[in-house]
Amino acid sequence: MQQKEIEKFKQKLEENKKELEKMLKEIAKKEDITPGEWKTKFPDFGEHTPSLDESVDEVEEYSQNLVIENRLDFKLLDIKRALEKIKRGRYGTCEKCGSEISIERLNIIPETKYCTKCALKLNK
Numbered sequence: 186m187q188q189k190e191i192e193k194f195k196q197k198l199e200e201n202k203k204e205l206e207k208m209l210k211e212i213a214k215k216e217d218i219t220p221g222e223w224k225t226k227f228p229d230f231g232e233h234t235p236s237l238d239e240s241v242d243e244v245e246e247y248s249q250n251l252v253i254e255n256r257l258d259f260k261l262l263d264i265k266r267a268l269e270k271i272k273r274g275r276y277g278t279c280e281k282c283g284s285e286i287s288i289e290r291l292n293i294i295p296e297t298k299y300c301t302k303c304a305l306k307l308n309k
């Protein structure tokens with residue numbers, strides 16, 4: 186892959202990373218001990234004791250956030266990994282079979298670790 190193209194993907198990845206971190210900040214707080222790990226905020230009931238209905242709503246919201254948070258967190262890890270691969274000059278290489286990942290695929294998922302063939306096999 187040409188340097189020019191790698192730069193383009195790098196920019197895209199950096200943008201996605203910022204966007205994800207912003208979204209994560211809204212639903213989770215950054216864990217102080219392990220950087221890069223996010224914990225979903227448990228809903229704040231405020232001063233009053235919540236009614237049963239309220240509790241159910243809050244717990245539901247919490248579970249939903251947890252699901253979203255996990256998904257975002259995984260994506261963020263993939264993005265960081267892809268940026269790391271750019272630094273090492275390994276960007277665009279499939280981590281499974283070592284072949285080149287097509288530009289078309291990288292355009293859609295710039296943080297992908299696998300080529301189309303391996304991704305299908307791994308169901309990723």
Ligand SMILES: [Zn+2]
Pocket residue numbers: 279280281282283284299300301302303304
């Ligand atoms: Zn592959």
